[in-house]
Amino acid sequence: MPRSPSSSAQAARQALADQLREIRSEAGLTAKALAAGAGWDRTKVSHIEHARRSPSAEDIRTWCRVCGVDDQAGDLVALLRTAEGMWVEWRRMERAGLKRAQESVLPLFERTRVFRSYSSWLLPGLLQTEDYTRAVLRAVRRRRGLIDDVEAAIAVRMERKQLLQRPGRTFAFLIEESVLRTGVGGMDVMRDQLVHLAEAASRPSVSLGIVPMRPDREIRPVEDFWIYDGEQVSVELVSGYLTIINPREIAMYGQVFGSLADKAVHGARARRLLQNAVEYLDDEK
Incomplete structure (x- = not known):
């Protein structure tokens, strides 16, 4: 999603990034291992975790699948939608x-x-x-x-x-x-x-x-x-x-x-x- 002129929107993006990073860490995966499991370029994980790049809903589902927490995907996609809605x-x-x-x-x-x-x-x-x-x-x-x-x-x-x-x-x-x-x-x-x-x-x-x-x-x-x-x-x-x-x-x-x-x-x-x-x-x- 594009960067907005508000720290509210940026904070929402960062909160999502932090949760994704925590999920990866708890799964015992390095960023390189997660990228490999998802079939992504290795820099993509770092960019998402530092809120420099917004994940798509499909990216979030893939992230959760590779980390073995498919049940968390729905809540994280909802968080993504909230962040996206702050700047339209x-x-x-x-x-x-x-x-x-x-x-x-x-x-x-x-x-x-x-x-x-x-x-x-x-x-x-x-x-x-x-x-x-x-x-x-x-x-x-x-x-x-x-x-x-x-x-x-x-x-x-x-x-x-x-x-x-x-x-x-x-x-x-x-x-x-x-x-x-x-x-x-x-x-x-x-x-x-x-x-x-x-x-x-x-x-x-x-x-x-x-x-x-x-x-x-x-x-x-x-x-x-x-x-x-x-x-x-x-x-x-x-x-x-x-x-x-x-x-x-x-x-x-x-x-x-x-x-x-x-x-x-x-x-x-x-x-x-x-x-x-x-x-x-x-x-x-």
Whole structure:
């Protein structure tokens, strides 16, 4: 699997490598003997054990067979899948279409009770109108050369928005003011989106903070991220989708979220910025 920018993914790869090395050692085999028994080049074992090369599921089954522990192969393959899932390139995540990609995160959203989201470029999906989502997903489909299942993907996204109405969940959204001024879908789409954003922010379970544009900012993350129950972070990067479960890294994102929340405006001041953005669009017509 490709190396990711997260120590969570690297730690998962290393944990798998350590278990494979332990199995070989307990079987009384040298790396050379294991490679010979598997029919591999002798360097392959060393590369796998030092997490410089990711084994395939078949490699793991072969490893366990040569070491006489076939019964452990299933658990180790599951560990491999977990490590692979922490870093997924967009082309892999979306190869079956945007609808499947939208569906893949539904279980995570369903089990989460406390959501924290920071957005520096686009509005979060849970706050998007149908037309705004359509504009975003159409642009993604064109840019990445995907199959055209945009309308099906929109339906999944709109269904996911129902979470905002379910009891027992809280949502804290932080949005850069520049997001309110960045056109997606045209003037009419953006105006309707801003009105919808104000309505969504009025829900008791929703907290909306807008980080004002100013020249003396000290903290500005380059990526959008979500924090789920303080147990997992999802980050959207240019090349792929990153899942973080390392407590130290999660704490870092939590600290950044808190710092940005301190700089954001809420309530009446946030509504004023929204109204200013709407008036700007009206003036530009």
